[in-house]
Amino acid sequence: MDAVDALFPRAGEIAAAMIARCAAEIPAYRLLPASVLEGDLVANARAVFELFLTTVAEDRRPTERELALPIAWGAERARDGLPLDAVLKIYPLAASVAWDLADGDRALLGARMLDFLGEVMPRVASAYLKERDELDWERREDRQNLAASLLSGRPVRRRDLAESYDVVVFHLPSLPASAGSRAATDLFRAVRSDLDSQPGVLVTFKGDGGVLLVPAGLAAEAVASRVDRVCGRA
Known part of the structure; x- marks a missing residue:
């Protein structure tokens, strides 16, 4: 296919144009170092574009193995x-750059681009x-382990610790059976999510409640009240 064959030698040029356009139009990408944009992201874009061209030339779908790296890069x-x-906006935007720079049968390329993006x-x-959830879990687990260490009196060497903490014990309410099997999990996640938004607050969960360590200087009662509101007690 002449149009595809002509694009292979230009893959590097087109990939660089893709990333330049995305950095110009997606503010979040402008926060990345130039070395990442011009190095890793351009290389990734080139590899994905070449994979797309290969599937068009061979008239087939990409295999799971071929998609593994592009998916990992996105994650x-x-x-x-x-x-x-x-992260998702970069794909159709990059495809539009390739469309603008392509010659030949762009209708066919456009249709195959849509299939590939799908x-x-x-x-x-x-x-x-999944990656984000695992990162959240790692941060939460670290905070919970830190709280447990402080409460047990084990020595902790961390620069991000407050000089002292106020200790707040809280309990999650008992839920009626009619609330459903997921209600307790949903409540736990809601409380944990709210506490995640409180800078410097450490928490450890146990049984039907837990313990908050609130940095001295913050309003411990206000943090406790937030838990009560999430639990429907305020």
Whole structure:
């Protein structure tokens, strides 16, 4: 296919144009170092574009093995702190750059681009969310372990510790059976999510409640009241 054959030698040029356009139009990408944009992201974009061209030339769908790395690269953006909407927006935007720079039968390329994006984007979104959940879990687990160490009196060497903490014990309410089997899990997640938004507050959960360590200087009662509100007690 002449149009595809002509694009292979230009893959590097087109990939660089893709990333330049995305950095210009997606603010979150401008927060990344130039070395990442011009190095890793351009290389990734080139590899994905060449995979797309290969599938068009061979008239087939990409295999799961071929998609593994592009999906992993998309998921890694969670570690860079990029929001999911920015990660997903780069795909159609990059495709539009390739469309603008392509010659020949662009109608065929456009149709195949849509098919390719349909293969890649849902998988990237799923992998990104899994990665983000694991990162959240790591942070939460670290905070919980730190709280447990402080409460047990074990020595802790951390620069991010407050000079002292106020200790607040809280209990989660008992829920009626009619609330359903997921109600307790949903409540726990809601409380944990709210506490995650409180800077410097440490928490450890146990049984039907837990213990908060609130840095001295913050309003411990206000933090406790937030838990009560989430639990429907305020």
